[in-house]
Amino acid sequence: MRWLALVAAVLAAFIAAIVLGPAHLPPSELLRSPIVWDLRLPRALLAVLVGGSLGVAGASLQSLVRNPLADPFLLGLSGGAGLGAVLAIALHLGGPWALPLAAFLGALVALGLVFRLGLVGGAELDPRILLLGGVAVGAFTGAITTAIVSLAEASELRNAYLWLWGGLSNASWATVRLIALYVPIPLFLLLTAARPLDLLVLGDESARYLGVEVGGTKRRVYLAASLLTAAAVSVSGVIGFVGLIVPHLGRGLLGTRHRALLPASFLIGGTLLALADTLARVAVAPREVPVGIVTALLGVPLFVLLLRRWSAA
Amino acid sequence: MIIDLRDIWYRYAGAPAEALRGVSIGIAGGELVALLGPNGSGKTTLVRIALGLYAPRSGEAAILGRAARSWSRRELARVVAVVAQREDNLFPQRVRETVRLGRYPHLGPWTREQEQDRQTVRRALERCDVSGLADRWLWTLSGGEYQRVRIARALAQDPRLLVLDEPTASLDLRHEMELFQLVRRLVDHEGLGVLLVTHDVNLASRFADRVVLLSDGAQVAAGPPGEVLRRETAERVFGWPVAISTFEDRPQLTPLRQDR
Amino acid sequence: MRRSLSRTHVAGLALAFVAGGCRPSTNRAPEAPPPARRVVSLAPSITELLFALGAGAQLVGRTTYCAYPPAALAVPGVGDGLNPNVEAIAARTPDLVVLYRSPHTETAARQLGSLGIATLVVHHDRLEDIATTARQLGQATGHADAGSAIARQIDSALAAPPRPGPHARVAHVVWDNPPIVIGGGSYLDQLTHLAGAGNVFHDIATPSATVSIETIAARDPDWIAVLRETADPSPPDYAQRPEWRVVRAVREGRFLFLPAELFGQPSARAPEAVAYLRRVLDRFPLPPPAPQ
Numbered sequence: 112m113r114w115l116a117l118v119a120a121v122l123a124a125f126i127a128a129i130v131l132g133p134a135h136l137p138p139s140e141l142l143r144s145p146i147v148w149d150l151r152l153p154r155a156l157l158a159v160l161v162g163g164s165l166g167v168a169g170a171s172l173q174s175l176v177r178n179p180l181a182d183p184f185l186l187g188l189s190g191g192a193g194l195g196a197v198l199a200i201a202l203h204l205g206g207p208w209a210l211p212l213a214a215f216l217g218a219l220v221a222l223g224l225v226f227r228l229g230l231v232g233g234a235e236l237d238p239r240i241l242l243l244g245g246v247a248v249g250a251f252t253g254a255i256t257t258a259i260v261s262l263a264e265a266s267e268l269r270n271a272y273l274w275l276w277g278g279l280s281n282a283s284w285a286t287v288r289l290i291a292l293y294v295p296i297p298l299f300l301l302l303t304a305a306r307p308l309d310l311l312v313l314g315d316e317s318a319r320y321l322g323v324e325v326g327g328t329k330r331r332v333y334l335a336a337s338l339l340t341a342a343a344v345s346v347s348g349v350i351g352f353v354g355l356i357v358p359h360l361g362r363g364l365l366g367t368r369h370r371a372l373l374p375a376s377f378l379i380g381g382t383l384l385a386l387a388d389t390l391a392r393v394a395v396a397p398r399e400v401p402v403g404i405v406t407a408l409l410g411v412p413l414f415v416l417l418l419r420r421w422s423a424a
Numbered sequence: 425m426i427i428d429l430r431d432i433w434y435r436y437a438g439a440p441a442e443a444l445r446g447v448s449i450g451i452a453g454g455e456l457v458a459l460l461g462p463n464g465s466g467k468t469t470l471v472r473i474a475l476g477l478y479a480p481r482s483g484e485a486a487i488l489g490r491a492a493r494s495w496s497r498r499e500l501a502r503v504v505a506v507v508a509q510r511e512d513n514l515f516p517q518r519v520r521e522t523v524r525l526g527r528y529p530h531l532g533p534w535t536r537e538q539e540q541d542r543q544t545v546r547r548a549l550e551r552c553d554v555s556g557l558a559d560r561w562l563w564t565l566s567g568g569e570y571q572r573v574r575i576a577r578a579l580a581q582d583p584r585l586l587v588l589d590e591p592t593a594s595l596d597l598r599h600e601m602e603l604f605q606l607v608r609r610l611v612d613h614e615g616l617g618v619l620l621v622t623h624d625v626n627l628a629s630r631f632a633d634r635v636v637l638l639s640d641g642a643q644v645a646a647g648p649p650g651e652v653l654r655r656e657t658a659e660r661v662f663g664w665p666v667a668i669s670t671f672e673d674r675p676q677l678t679p680l681r682q683d684r
Numbered sequence: 685m686r687r688s689l690s691r692t693h694v695a696g697l698a699l700a701f702v703a704g705g706c707r708p709s710t711n712r713a714p715e716a717p718p719p720a721r722r723v724v725s726l727a728p729s730i731t732e733l734l735f736a737l738g739a740g741a742q743l744v745g746r747t748t749y750c751a752y753p754p755a756a757l758a759v760p761g762v763g764d765g766l767n768p769n770v771e772a773i774a775a776r777t778p779d780l781v782v783l784y785r786s787p788h789t790e791t792a793a794r795q796l797g798s799l800g801i802a803t804l805v806v807h808h809d810r811l812e813d814i815a816t817t818a819r820q821l822g823q824a825t826g827h828a829d830a831g832s833a834i835a836r837q838i839d840s841a842l843a844a845p846p847r848p849g850p851h852a853r854v855a856h857v858v859w860d861n862p863p864i865v866i867g868g869g870s871y872l873d874q875l876t877h878l879a880g881a882g883n884v885f886h887d888i889a890t891p892s893a894t895v896s897i898e899t900i901a902a903r904d905p906d907w908i909a910v911l912r913e914t915a916d917p918s919p920p921d922y923a924q925r926p927e928w929r930v931v932r933a934v935r936e937g938r939f940l941f942l943p944a945e946l947f948g949q950p951s952a953r954a955p956e957a958v959a960y961l962r963r964v965l966d967r968f969p970l971p972p973p974a975p976q
């Protein structure tokens with residue numbers, strides 16, 4: 112069955128992430144090595160959690176804004192997170208959690224701004240205003256971030272950009288615990304909205320006549336998907352293409368019903384990111400490629416394949 | 425009486441004139457009521473108020489005896505099914521999947537579909553004569569087939585009342601006749617109530633039990649087609665000279681040429 | 685006999701006079717251009733070098749990042765060095781602008797040239813480049829001897845025979861998230877080698893690279909070298925994080941703190957930097973080999 116295949120894929124990607132790496136460890140060493148327990152294991156878990164979250168967020172958002180090209184990072188969250196991170200570095204805030212926390216708060220502020228903009232069109236979050244608002248907030252925060260980085264004297268700020276490009280390099284057990292506790296809540300919210308989402312793709316009016324409280328559902332979905340994305344960006348920067356491609360792969364495999372699509376998107380997203388991260392670590396060892404580049408290199412050909420299937424249909 | 429609207433007045437915020445001035449309409453099971461009138465006469469507004477989307481400024485709007493505004497959308501979707509004018513399906517879907525969506529008002533977020541739900545879907549497909557299309561992709565259907573599929577989905581909701589908003593707007597003659605005949609069958613054999621908003625005065629005249637004629641937000645006439653569709657009334661409302669003839673005991677309007 | 689100077693004679697004399705002046709005289713040696721009196725430096729390493737050459741008094745403009753030596757702070761700033769502000773530079777009326785080579789600065793050099801300002805684009809990423817630049821700048825500012833002296837110092841430091849082993853193994857960690865280390869293409873790698881140690885990431889050809897913590901742990905350096913602006917001896921923030929403590933040197937607190945003003949850029953003080961590094965390495969013994 113297809114579900115078995117998906118679960119097997121996630122497990123396979125997870126195991127690969129633990130077994131493979133730039134440090135050559137003989138198989139007998141694997142179970143005892145601190146590299147595996149303290150570095151590869153939390154990193155692999157984080158990859159699955161973050162990739163899965165981005166996949167689910169992407170699927171929900173594509174249905175919410177009725178646009179198959181929507182990506183969670185279109186909502187301006189990454190701009191807010193980047194600004195938060197850069198401010199944390201510029202203000203020399205200490206502690207290992209300063210950066211992710213500042214990024215998360217920055218993302219929340221961006222979320223609030225775009226949400227407020229979206230409400231301008233009425234309580235029902237016009238998707239076009241959401242998208243345009245996201246682009247505007249993203250550009251605005253991006254400009255402020257660039258200004259701070261270019262005008263500031265500390266060389267550390269230039270390295271802040273590298274963080275934004277995306278990576279799981281600071282994965283730790285503490286991060287994994289935090290994300291693992293946080294993520295189920297928005298995931299659960301989105302799952303309860305699975306049936307209304309099926310109806311929302313017919314259009315607001317038809318959805319309403321089929322029993323959906325359109326305004327409330329849209330707000331719930333937007334907030335939950337944004338909270339997932341904000342958490343992802345805070346711990347791993349901007350990893351593109353996952354939120355965009357994974358829902359389409361999910362639809363191709365399991366159809367458009369969200370009760371299946373959302374969990375499938377989680378599994379596919381987790382697989383994709385775990386694989387991409389392994390490749391990022393291993394492909395040009397000892398150097399590491401930013402994982403966002405690998406997801407793009409993997410994702411774009413997949414996307415082109417999907418486009419060809421669509422236009423052929 | 426499933427839908428009962430009495431003396432409805434409504435004005436859109438910021439609009440100079442009333443959209444509805446004292447309109448009343450009632451629809452019971454087993455009858456087909458057609459809502460007619462030129463563009464801007466208030467037909468859509470009336471339907472929205474009937475479905476509880478807007479609150480009337482004065483007058484009462486009730487569904488099954490309760491205020492229309494007091495119904496939750498889910499409750500209402502189990503009683504009234506609406507086939508709106510436009511629908512915009514975003515992702516490719518098969519016929520069976522889209523008809524299945526009609527069961528959602530009866531399913532909670534965690535309940536799974538039962539055999540009974542699948543049966544209802546099957547019957548809905550049969551009643552609309554689209555069982556053979558069940559596995560086809562929606563985009564491969566003709567306009568007429570797609571409309572019948574949408575009606576099948578509405579029937580899957582197991583409603584007592586069906587509201588159809590300009591269902592034949594872009595259909596050709598054959599598909600238009602098929603649709604009107606299907607709707608009439610549903611009323612006669614299944615006891616459904618139907619509120620049909622349409623521009624096609626002549627077909628409405630032949631198929632409807634009652635007709636409500638609106639003009640500029642006011643109710644000009646209501647009753648059997650023979651009483652409502654008289655020459656002076658039609659000319660006043662539609663602003664064009666017509667000739668009335670009779671076909672199958674129902675009045676038929678023929679607009680006269682003004683260019684000779 | 686009276687000779688009258690006819691007009692033709694005068695013209696001929698005048699012509700000979702002028703022509704004599706225009707003809708390339710093969711007898712005289714070509715004149716060197718006069719030393720630059722008003723120099724603008726567009727990189728901290730260039731500023732430092734100018735002061736080392738004794739040309740500090742001729743400096744009329746520096747970048748906002750040029751902070752060494754302290755005397756440089758008295759010189760007016762002209763903005764960023766890698767993305768030069770041509771107007772601000774021109775406002776200092778320099779007769780020589782020294783730029784560090786990059787795509788932006790090539791453009792700025794052309795713009796300055798079209799304003800009639802002489803430019804010198806130098807390229808120094810490695811220690812041997814310092815020698816070349818020292819000679820060039822020495823010539824240009826009238827301190828040719830100082831330039832040659834510095835160049836000779838650097839050349840002899842580079843030519844010094846390697847110290848006998850065992851060699852301490854060092855990793856220079858520049859940033860933690862993502863982890864960035866110094867590779868074989870950097871002058872820091874050269875300094876490390878000259879000090880008798882080895883850069884564990886010498887095999888990476890570029891000056892710096894992103895790696896995973898895992899790689900650092902696997903290569904197990906004896907020391908983690910960190911550049912510090914202040915004399916603060918506390919370990920960097922990331923040393924507390926469990927994922928970094930997989931690296932033995934982090935766990936055992938084996939950090940080398942190198943003064944940023946000495947190690948932060950390639951400079952004429954390279955021999956001094958090498959000596960510093962040697963002293964620090966000699967003071968602390970190598971750690972015992974990792975348990976198997």
